[in-house]
Amino acid sequence: MRASPGINVQLLVVVFAQFAGTSLWFAGNAILPELQPLLKMTGLTSWITSAVQIGFITGTLLYALLAIPDRFRSTYVFLVSVTLAAFVNLSWLFLPIKAETILVSRFMTGFFLAGVYPVGMKIAADRFKSILGKAMGFLVGALVLGTAFPHLIRGLDASLPYRTLMLSVSLLAVSGGILLTWVVPTTSGQARGRFFRFQVLTSLVKPSGFRPAMLGYFGHMWELYTLWAFLPTLIVYYKQEHSDVALMGSLWAFGSIAAGALGCVVGGYFALRVGSAQVARLLLLISGLCIILTPLFIAAPPFLFGLFLLVWGTSVAGDSPQFSTLVANYASTENRGSVLTLVTCFGFLLTVISIQLMAWLIDQVGMSGWLFYMLLPGPVLGLLAMRRMSQCD
Template sequence: MPTLILAIAELFGTALWFTPNAVLPELMALWSLAPSDLGWLTGAVQGGFLLGTLIIGLTGLADRLDASRLFAACCLLGALSNALLPMAGGLDGAVTLRMITGLCLAGIYPVGMKLMVGWTPGRSGLGLAWLVGMLVLGTALPHGLRAFTALDDVTLSWRGGIWSASLLAVLGGIMVWRLGEAPRQADAAPGADSGTKPGPNSGHGLRLGGLSAFGISNFRHAASAYFGHMWELYTLWALLPLMLAARWPSLTTAELAFAAFALIAVGGPCCWIGGAFSARLGSRRVAQFALAGSGLCCALYPLLSGLPAAGLIGFLALWSALAVVDSPQFSALSATACPANIVGSALTLQNAIGFAISMLSLLILIPLWQITGPWLAWLLLPGPLLGLWCLHGYTRY
């Protein structure tokens, strides 16, 4: 039951992240924004998240404070900043509010992972798979909303959509507040999930926050593999609508949005399936399989982009699923490599670096689509290859 509560609360809390994406046309009309202004709106929340994860990861707040209370407080503040968005009055106010929302999300997503690790001792790969699967569905949700509101006979209040997301975040915060902290795992040996042993620096306290985790060999390998995975994941998701539009230029807005929603959302249940396999095979093997699979898709896509409709949609769905199945397993491997007193800070800092890499990948690669077309997939390939190489050094005992 705690696993389900945390997974649903994570979905509700992270709804703040993506919901405004579904109403960008309405915001553009309301504030007379140019298309170039949208980068500020979408980038502000990412920048806030990056700043927040760096603060939490470096100061050790996720391990110094009651994680469930921190999660709940961030849900409430994030819900408020999101609810105020329709009253922002223009781009400057909206960017400020989205930055605040991003800061709050830093206390929701990675702190939720710490809570899940605490509530699922010995099976964190499965628990985190449920949590990340919910995040994947949240990522796909704006495309689903956009497909729905693009239908000719549907008229919805865009303000109501934003406020509904804030209400969900409040409910998520209340759920975790009532759940509270997991039973103390301080005496549990790190590595119970994957059979790993703490590194030589596992006795480090919180003086360096999450930085001390990089003194642990297995954490470095798992985190570095995660960084390679992040080079590919979000850029792939951003490319999916472009890939579809390039293959079928006649798609309507609703059709394109629904297809993008389906291709991203498929990763949610696939994460849950991967979590079930991790309980039997271990997180390392599941992550290696997914990295190899997504890397192969990167290599093959330029050669297969002309497939018939059913074949290409199936290929893109497989690629999208493989690219995210390993995400919770990296976090499980990182968590089990660390002593309990720095897990929250280590995971938060890992997220900070990973999302910085994803932002860099988006900024560098997306503009190249107009030049390279399908061959851009080969520039995603170094991510999975780096991940495989790093996981090879993850020690099994």
């Protein structure tokens, strides 16, 4: 029998597989400059992003209701899901280039990513229990880097043909799934019966350590993706307010979002010392303060504004792995995969609502730093929930 690699090697492989798989999520954004002239469609950016988000929400709901992450071996679920996601990510290349085919491809890519991101967290929860906060930090950090990657490509003006880029990303994703299945051992599915037990839904609302962790995660998600979505818009607004300032907006956006990966990793190490709840509360508080200070820093010099974006980017993503750790720790072992998937589903549903609300406000009143106060209820309600959690511990 083949000996299992060490725990550090396994963690490295899970992190790589997570990055490789979730890079499919943002592949559509990286090729938008080449697609726009071919499609001549306005608002393509928001539609491509929303198609993946809605597909992911649909997929996570179905995966959870069918208990797929708990009924089958996690690494097999990851491999099959990432392979299907890679296939549909490429499917539109073999069809006439139309907005409809691209959006369906993006939707289905998001759908099958439901077996990648949450299942990767389940694998980490099963394999790295003693260092789960740190492991989650690396996992979510990989996702954050994948989010920032399209901005880096645009900022560096990469000229890869879009077909080559899409093929490369798909092959990378499948290779990550194969490597994960080969290196990381996993236990058999634990769920009994054919379907997700709906009684587990009661754990989302009954008083326990799980509920405040989940509510804190929801508050964090209300802020996170909306900031990421409108960060380039905020930077453009800053440039308009400071017409004498020359800066590369795409690289600023990349640096601000990528800083979240550092927050995830460093927060993971601190969680080993002070606990995930303490780290999550602190970073959620910092990101909430950044929302309040946004109008002030829009009037600040470029150096201070850039530093502000780095702090906000670090804190807004850095608490995510610790909320995932808390949810995983409080969820029952038998249904952990389904619960993680379901909570992720609801969290991403909130991001769609938050993004659409921000887009509507900008359309109604125009861009302003004060509009980001719309994100403030997320950190505030999340902190209130975490305060109640400290009483449960």
